Amino acid sequence: MIPTGCMGAFEITRLGPEDDAEIAAFAETLEEVHRAAFLPEAMERHRSAIAREHRVLSLVRGMELVAIVIEQGSKTALPVSHPTVIVRQERRREGIGTALAARIEAADRESGRVAIAAGVMADDQPTAAFLTHLGFRHADTLLKMETPLTPADEIAGSMVDIRHWDPANTGWSEQIATLYNVHFARGGSIPPISADDIATSAAKIGTRLLVALERETEDLVGYIEWLPDAMVHSIVVRRRWGGRGVAEALVRSLKRHIKAEGGTKLTSFVSPRNAASLRLHRAEGAQEVDQMRTYKKLLGDTLDAT
Structure with missing residues (x-):
């Protein structure tokens, strides 16, 4: 996980109990596709996972909160990390996301992880382009399915x-x-x-x-x-x-x-390779409404990281 402390003009700290109001204001600046991760119910899930050491949430501040980083905790030390980096919309293209990505990659290399992966909705082209620029490649796709009741x-x-x-x-x-x-x-x-x-x-x-x-x-x-x-x-x-x-x-x-x-509906994510699950969902009337695409960057010579 990325270390706390200074990153140029910014300070990186871990989530504290007093940060919810600032995070709520930060979420209001985001596109809908990113805002959901910081709504009150999502923050409850984050705090629950943090308490079990399954997740770490870091805040990046200058004069204001400019970015949030979500990473796996010490009890989920897996070969592939799945971090999320969200930068305040009006502060993008300043190199903040790139600097954070470099820190995440350095920390993951040091901890022995073999790859970094990130999930991106199909219509989030800016994030997909950013990951591709950093050397990530499209590795997998999940279908977002909605089942009417x-x-x-x-x-x-x-x-x-x-x-x-x-x-x-x-x-x-x-x-x-x-x-x-x-x-x-x-x-x-x-x-x-x-x-x-x-x-x-x-x-x-x-x-x-x-x-x-x-x-x-x-x-x-x-x-x-x-x-x-x-x-x-x-x-x-x-x-x-x-x-x-x-x-x-x-x-x-x-x-x-x-x-x-x-x-009014059920929502689920299904691998297109899972034929049995696809048959089940379609038999129950499910329709594909979007896709979640996974981008991956290998950190070493291991080519079969999953």
């Missing part, structure tokens, strides 16, 4: 019951963490989670889950997790239960739940 029948002959996750049920939380880690964290590019992380995320930022339980044994065979804005974070089903309608049952239950709360 059309009436959804229960899956005929389903062998699972769908229930709301109970924070007091530590057995469920442990099984969810295991499923997540097997599905997402095996390659080392995504940090593993624990049952405590699930409970903390729910308490501090409002993530919620539905779980799928085998009717005969009540074993947990899958789950769906979403954020308060109906953004689906993950859908995971045990491998041996794939193709048996579990994911469909979870999505349809969530659609009914969100509609009952007054929502």
